[in-house]
Amino acid sequence: MSAIGLVEKTTAYFKDFKTWVALDSTNLSDGQQLAVKYFTVAVILFVAQILFGLLAATQFIWPGFLFEILDFNVNRMVHINAMIVWMLYGFIGCVYWLLEDESQTEIVGLKLGNIAFWVLTAAVTVVVLVYLLVQIGPGKDSSLWFINEGREYIEAPRWADIGIVVVMLIFFYNVVATFTKGKWSGIAGVLTLDLVALAGLYVAGMFYMTNITHEQYWWWWVIHLWVEATWEVLVGVIMAWSLMKLLGVRRKIVQTWLYIEVALMFGSGILGLGHHYFWIGTPEYWLTIGGFFSALEPIPLVAMVVHAVYDSGSHAFKNGNHPALAWVIAHAFGNFFGAGVWGFMHTLPQINMYTHGTQWSASHGHLAFFGAYATINIAFFYLAIQHWRGGVWMGEGTANAWRWKWAIGLLNVGVLGMTIAMLIAGYEQSFIERAVEGSTWGGYFTAQNHPSFQSAMVWRLLFGVVTAAGLGLLIWDLLTIGKGETRKAKVITQQ
Amino acid sequence: MNDEPLWASESFWKKVAIWVTAGSFLILVVLTMDSLSQTSAGGKRVQAYSVINKKIDYQYQEKLHKSIPVVGGDELLFGQQFSEEEARQLVDLGKKTSQAKNCMNCHTLLGNGAYYAPDLTKAWLDKGWIGTDVREDLMMKFLMDPENNARTYGSNRKMPNLGITEQEAKGLIAFLKWMSSIDTNGFPYNFKTIYAEE
Numbered sequence: 268m269s270a271i272g273l274v275e276k277t278t279a280y281f282k283d284f285k286t287w288v289a290l291d292s293t294n295l296s297d298g299q300q301l302a303v304k305y306f307t308v309a310v311i312l313f314v315a316q317i318l319f320g321l322l323a324a325t326q327f328i329w330p331g332f333l334f335e336i337l338d339f340n341v342n343r344m345v346h347i348n349a350m351i352v353w354m355l356y357g358f359i360g361c362v363y364w365l366l367e368d369e370s371q372t373e374i375v376g377l378k379l380g381n382i383a384f385w386v387l388t389a390a391v392t393v394v395v396l397v398y399l400l401v402q403i404g405p406g407k408d409s410s411l412w413f414i415n416e417g418r419e420y421i422e423a424p425r426w427a428d429i430g431i432v433v434v435m436l437i438f439f440y441n442v443v444a445t446f447t448k449g450k451w452s453g454i455a456g457v458l459t460l461d462l463v464a465l466a467g468l469y470v471a472g473m474f475y476m477t478n479i480t481h482e483q484y485w486w487w488w489v490i491h492l493w494v495e496a497t498w499e500v501l502v503g504v505i506m507a508w509s510l511m512k513l514l515g516v517r518r519k520i521v522q523t524w525l526y527i528e529v530a531l532m533f534g535s536g537i538l539g540l541g542h543h544y545f546w547i548g549t550p551e552y553w554l555t556i557g558g559f560f561s562a563l564e565p566i567p568l569v570a571m572v573v574h575a576v577y578d579s580g581s582h583a584f585k586n587g588n589h590p591a592l593a594w595v596i597a598h599a600f601g602n603f604f605g606a607g608v609w610g611f612m613h614t615l616p617q618i619n620m621y622t623h624g625t626q627w628s629a630s631h632g633h634l635a636f637f638g639a640y641a642t643i644n645i646a647f648f649y650l651a652i653q654h655w656r657g658g659v660w661m662g663e664g665t666a667n668a669w670r671w672k673w674a675i676g677l678l679n680v681g682v683l684g685m686t687i688a689m690l691i692a693g694y695e696q697s698f699i700e701r702a703v704e705g706s707t708w709g710g711y712f713t714a715q716n717h718p719s720f721q722s723a724m725v726w727r728l729l730f731g732v733v734t735a736a737g738l739g740l741l742i743w744d745l746l747t748i749g750k751g752e753t754r755k756a757k758v759i760t761q762q
Numbered sequence: 763m764n765d766e767p768l769w770a771s772e773s774f775w776k777k778v779a780i781w782v783t784a785g786s787f788l789i790l791v792v793l794t795m796d797s798l799s800q801t802s803a804g805g806k807r808v809q810a811y812s813v814i815n816k817k818i819d820y821q822y823q824e825k826l827h828k829s830i831p832v833v834g835g836d837e838l839l840f841g842q843q844f845s846e847e848e849a850r851q852l853v854d855l856g857k858k859t860s861q862a863k864n865c866m867n868c869h870t871l872l873g874n875g876a877y878y879a880p881d882l883t884k885a886w887l888d889k890g891w892i893g894t895d896v897r898e899d900l901m902m903k904f905l906m907d908p909e910n911n912a913r914t915y916g917s918n919r920k921m922p923n924l925g926i927t928e929q930e931a932k933g934l935i936a937f938l939k940w941m942s943s944i945d946t947n948g949f950p951y952n953f954k955t956i957y958a959e960e
Contacts, residue, residue: 327878330919338922339878340867406859406930417861419875453772457779475861477854479941480801480808483872484794519772526775530782537786546883546949547872548808549797554947556793620951624873624881706950708890711880712915 288746294657298367298374303655304384305360306648308391310742312353313641315395317735319346324731327724341402344415344422345395350636351420352391357644358501359438362458364651365508366442372449376441383437390430394423411475418482420490421472428473435466453522457529458504465497480548487543494636495564495606496536502602502643503528506571506595509646513592514582524574531567539564545616546623554616561614565607575599587662587756588653590671590748594646597679601638609634609686621701626723627693634686637678645741652745653756660754670744677737684730692723803850809943811849814839814936818943819957820887828948839936840898849936856937859930868921871941873949879919886935886942887955894956898935905931 292300323342325332333342367374374380397414404410411417412425423431439462446455472489476482507521541557575595586592609631613622622628649671653661696714704710714720768774804810809831817837822829836843844852860866866875871882880888890913891897903911906928908921926934 323878330917334920335922338868340864340876343867343876343878344864403864403924404862405925405927406855406862406933408858410862411858414862415864417864417866419866422864422867453776475858477811477850477857478801478803478808479857479871480944481798483874484797484801523770523772523775526772526779529779530775533779533783533786537783537790540790543874544797546946547874548801548944548946550800550807551947552793553797616947620949623949624870624875624877626877629877701951705952705954706881706884707953708880708885708888708913709915712917715917715919716915 289750290655291657292655294655296367296373297377298363299651299654301374301377301380301384302360302364303651304381305356305363306651308388309353309356309360309644310648310745312349312356312391313738314742316346316349316353317731317738319343319349321728321731321735322346324724324728328721328728337399338402341398345398347420348398348422349395354498354636354640354644357640357647358498358505360651361505361644361647362438362442364647365505366445369452369455369508370446370449372445374441375444375448376437379437380441383434386430387434390427394427397424398422408475416475418472418486421486425473428469432466432469432473435462435469439463439466452518453525454504454507457500457525461497461500461504465493465501468492468497483547484544484549487540491540491543492537495539496533498640499532499536499567499602499606500529502598502639503532503571505643505647506575506598509591509595509643509650510575510578512650513586513588513595514578516578516582520578524570528567528570528574531563531570535560535563535566542614542616542619545619558615562611564614565603565611568603568607572599572603587660588649589662589665589668590675590744591646591649591653591661593671593675594642594649597675598638598642598646601634601642601679603638605631605634605636605638605686621697622693625693625696625700626689627697630686630689630693633682633689637682641678648745649748653749656749656752658756658758659749659752660756661749661752662756665748666752667744667747670740671748674737674741674744677733677740679737681730681732681734681737684733685727688723688726688730692720692727695719695723807945809833809940810846811853811940812844812846813943814849814853814939815843818886818939820884820942820953820955822952826948828951829953830948831943831945833943837894839939840932849940852933852936853940855930855933856935857933859926859934860937863924863926872944872946879921881950882938882941883944883946884942884950884953884955886939887953887957889954889956889958891956897956901935901938902928902931905934 295303319342322333322337323339323346326339326342363374363380401414404414415422415424421428442462443459446459468489471485474485476485503525507525510516510521511518537560538556539561541553542561544553544557576599579592579596584592613619613627613631649661653659695717699717700706700710700714704713800806801808813833815836815838817834819832819834820829821832860871865871865882868876868879869882870877873881873883891900900911904913904921905926907923909923912920914920
């Protein structure tokens with residue numbers, strides 16, 4: 268087929284797809300149109316995350332699979348990078364979505380915001396292609412600048428780091444300038460300060476250092492203070508706004524809760540950073556500080572559960588968007604169990620000595636990222652699609668409601684299944700590799716070859732497939748829910 | 763509403779949030795300055811790069827209930843005495859190579875990374891290198907041609923050929939040797955080194 272023919276065919280498919288989806292963009296404000304662009308890329312990257320996760324999981328069972336074509340380190344890198352980036356896209360989308368509503372004015376730098384979106388998306392595409400096609404380079408600065416930095420979670424090469432900072436600055440300008448032109452609120456204030464921290468912290472991870480202790484020290488500033496502090500607060504902001512929109516909770520209540528959550532989250536999370544400083548060469552006082560403050564980290568997550576469940580109950584769960592509310596509840600519990608309980612289980616140095624660097628961390632990572640961040644993004648996707656369909660009813664009696672119910676079920680069962688499988692593997696590693704064998708390479712492989720580890724890896728892959736099926740169903744549902752629905756959802760106002 | 767209790771007051775919690783955040787961050791900044799100065803290369807916790815000229819061991823201390831790195835007499839790497847600057851350059855090449863080859867997305871370093879391959883924190887001291895007389899040679903061969911010198915321990919998991927040059931391999935070995943001398947507060951626990959066997 269000629270190139271022109273291929274382009275024509277693709278265009279035709281795209282047109283057919285648009286007709287089938289039948290979404291009317293005139294229902295969206297300019298800011299919301301920008302937001303849904305971010306959501307679209309977020310979902311594509313979500314698919315990439317799951318796909319490369321499945322490849323890496325398969326390699327645990329069949330190590331020869333794609334050997335020296337797409338090695339484990341490449342698949343794993345794309346798996347975790349796609350996750351970080353899709354969640355960031357989701358968050359940026361959420362903020363653009365609520366910005367005009369919250370500030371009660373139009374976005375100031377919409378054109379700039381659109382340019383930033385395309386620049387970021389082009390950069391992400393190039394980074395991923397280089398990950399897949401070039402993969403590694405010689406031990407020179409140029410490799411770190413143009414291929415990858417080889418640092419878990421923030422592997423993006425330096426040129427992309429700089430691009431990310433520029434895009435974040437544009438995003439930040441849009442948020443601040445829009446609130447300044449329109450109206451400030453408690454939510455706006457927390458959001459702005461949080462974005463300062465979010466952008467500022469990223470810079471801490473942009474330096475190469477020979478001294479690995481110093482390098483990992485700053486690396487954790489980015490990873491921990493993003494994921495366990497600023498992201499949690501960002502989610503608090505999104506949750507606060509969503510609860511007002513979904514249930515009509517009073518602003519004074521959500522804002523007061525938000526301040527309490529910020530105090531608890533930063534009060535425990537900032538010094539909770541110490542739980543990453545137990546074993547990297549840093550002084551012994553971190554054992555005490557990190558142990559104590561990270562043990563407090565679940566408290567704000569309990570507060571968020573209370574907040575969400577209490578508000579839902581006090582409004583008798585009455586709302587016109589059942590999937591969104593279900594995902595908000597999934598978020599509250601997922602955040603508490605994944606980040607809170609699973610984190611607490613191995614955060615004290617006395618146990619972390621044995622669990623650090625085993626499948627325990629992977630178990631915690633999976634449930635925490637899904638429970639805390641995937642869920643809230645998905646809840647927001649449902650809010651957005653409802654609006655995109657013209658504010659139709661998505662509560663009781665929605666057509667094909669089995670799809671969203673099965674999607675939420677499969678995704679939660681899938682992730683929970685993987686989490687338990689890896690927890691079993693982690694226990695086995697802690698006992699056999701660490702406690703008994705003393706962490707040598709021989710000990711490592713004795714644990715890896717153990718039947719309970721091997722069967723855990725099989726279960727992890729199976730539940731990974733369940734997760735993938737849930738994601739497929741979720742996307743199908745997001746594209747079709749509310750299509751042909753004529754009833755309008757009641758516009759919820761604050762009581 | 764003047765009769766509103768303090769615990770339900772929005773402005774009270776706003777102030778609490780600001781003070782708690784600012785206070786925690788300030789403490790973190792102070793601790794960071796202290797930690798960085800205590801962990802610069804050449805201090806007690808993180809050795810100078812020229813430690814690669816010395817014998818390094820990791821020994822269990824009954825009194826402390828943990829292992830600590832012990833730096834002994836001369837034990838040259840590649841039969842060469844490195845000045846501090848030469849050692850720094852070699853370790854730097856190794857560290858850079860470890861990042862450029864994306865080691866961390868299979869291995870863990872200081873316990874951080876991925877869990878598909880063994881931890882590298884004390885790899886220099888691992889019993890798997892059989893004896894100190896063959897260690898350097900085995901490591902060089904493994905790094906430069908991992909497929910034909912595979913160390914799979916019956917797992918079928920092999921390291922791919924990463925195109926590591928001879929100089930990069932030397933750098934990596936120097937980096938691993940230097941890293942094994944970092945005081946990691948007893949992590950990993952109960953680790954028996956290559957010297958414990960001899």
